[in-house]
Amino acid sequence: MDLNRRSLMFAGATALGSVALTGRAWGDAPAAVRGVLVHESGQAVRVTVALERAAQARTFFLSDPDRFVVDLSNCTLALPQGAAGEGPGAGVVRRFRYAARPENAARLVFDLEAPARLLRQELGGRRAPELSFDLAPTAPLAAAPAPSRSQRRTIVVDAGHGGRDPGAIGTTGVREKDVVLDAALQLRQALESRGQYRVALTRDADRYVELEDRLRFARAQNADLFISIHADSHANSEAQGASVYTISERGETRAQNMAQNWDIDLGGASRTGGVQDILLDLYQRETTNRSAQFAQQVIPRLGAVAPLLRNTHRNAGFYVLLAPDVPAVLIETGFLSNVTDERRLCDPRARQAMAEAMAQAVDTYFAAPQLMAARA
Ligand SMILES: [Zn+2]
Numbered sequence: 001m002d003l004n005r006r007s008l009m010f011a012g013a014t015a016l017g018s019v020a021l022t023g024r025a026w027g028d029a030p031a032a033v034r035g036v037l038v039h040e041s042g043q044a045v046r047v048t049v050a051l052e053r054a055a056q057a058r059t060f061f062l063s064d065p066d067r068f069v070v071d072l073s074n075c076t077l078a079l080p081q082g083a084a085g086e087g088p089g090a091g092v093v094r095r096f097r098y099a100a101r102p103e104n105a106a107r108l109v110f111d112l113e114a115p116a117r118l119l120r121q122e123l124g125g126r127r128a129p130e131l132s133f134d135l136a137p138t139a140p141l142a143a144a145p146a147p148s149r150s151q152r153r154t155i156v157v158d159a160g161h162g163g164r165d166p167g168a169i170g171t172t173g174v175r176e177k178d179v180v181l182d183a184a185l186q187l188r189q190a191l192e193s194r195g196q197y198r199v200a201l202t203r204d205a206d207r208y209v210e211l212e213d214r215l216r217f218a219r220a221q222n223a224d225l226f227i228s229i230h231a232d233s234h235a236n237s238e239a240q241g242a243s244v245y246t247i248s249e250r251g252e253t254r255a256q257n258m259a260q261n262w263d264i265d266l267g268g269a270s271r272t273g274g275v276q277d278i279l280l281d282l283y284q285r286e287t288t289n290r291s292a293q294f295a296q297q298v299i300p301r302l303g304a305v306a307p308l309l310r311n312t313h314r315n316a317g318f319y320v321l322l323a324p325d326v327p328a329v330l331i332e333t334g335f336l337s338n339v340t341d342e343r344r345l346c347d348p349r350a351r352q353a354m355a356e357a358m359a360q361a362v363d364t365y366f367a368a369p370q371l372m373a374a375r376a
Pocket residue numbers: 160161167168176230231232
């Protein structure tokens with residue numbers, strides 16, 4: 001996620017129960033606002049309003065002081081503080097406030113640090129409708145100091161397998177665990193040489209690490225990005241090329257189920273059933289989008305230095321991709337079961353070229369404004 005996890009801000013939602021439907025026809029019943037999420041997304045701030053179902057919205061800016069207003073009609077507020085409350089902002093949004101208005105209307109006010117403009121607005125969402133807005137200051141905010149050490153992005157690099165788990169075995173006996181460890185070390189070097197990232201490895205030696213511990217490590221490191229490096233094997237020795245995996249829809253469900261046991265900062269939201277689900281859904285969706293964005297950056301760069309498997313961007317429920325709040329990709333660098341790929345994966349220069357390709361993708365991933373998050 002493009003932000004420090006601890007600065008992720010939620011206004012939690014309350015479980016809807018029977019509140020939303022009061023005996024009126026479904027079409028007439030007011031839609032409930034279930035959650036509001038404000039977070040930095042590249043150079044913009046993304047405001048997401050999770051709704052029970054589609055609702056009419058009108059947006060406008062006010063000045064003195066600067067505000068962005070979202071008026072919703074036929075809406076109720078199913079938010080933790082009831083009919084009126086507030087929550088913290090991020091970036092150009094200092095905080096937000098919400099209040100019910102007469103005749104089932106609701107107003108959300110986003111107090112701004114400076115005049116801002118709307119870069120994008122969208123009504124979408126896979127599981128439930130949501131409104132999202134990207135706001136950016138019309139002029140750059142007062143000179144931001146150069147990122148300090150602590151503000152550096154943290155990238156966790158995960159070399160697959162290790163120790164008693166050799167992973168795939170190549171046609172000449174090469175072991176996946178050795179090849180991917182070197183690739184991970186190369187990637188660390190490429191990233192550290194840039195001076196703007198903090199890099200942590202789940203293993204830096206031939207050591208066995210449980211999958212769960214890899215994930216736990218990434219979350220403990222407060223990772224902004226998790227890159228797991230593997231090498232494939234296939235019964236068909238013709239299969240060749242690199243591929244990139246991000247979480248699948250099924251994996252997302254699994255991640256949400258697992259997340260109930262993880263300590264995820266949901267602001268002041270109650271930790272009971274429905275509330276968590278909605279917030280985790282928002283969290284998860286953003287993480288999925290960010291993971292896919294990184295995949296889109298890394299694929300062409302890998303393709304420039306290595307053959308790619310067909311349908312290079314794939315979705316899977318791999319365990320290491322399941323942290324709901326850490327954007328994650330799993331890169332299969334090639335097939336050890338293929339003679340050509342094996343030779344390439346054993347070539348230190350080829351591994352270095354792949355590490356550099358990945359590092360370049362990391363650069364663009366964090367530099368890009370990321371305004372148009374892909375939606376499945
Ligand atoms: Zn593997």
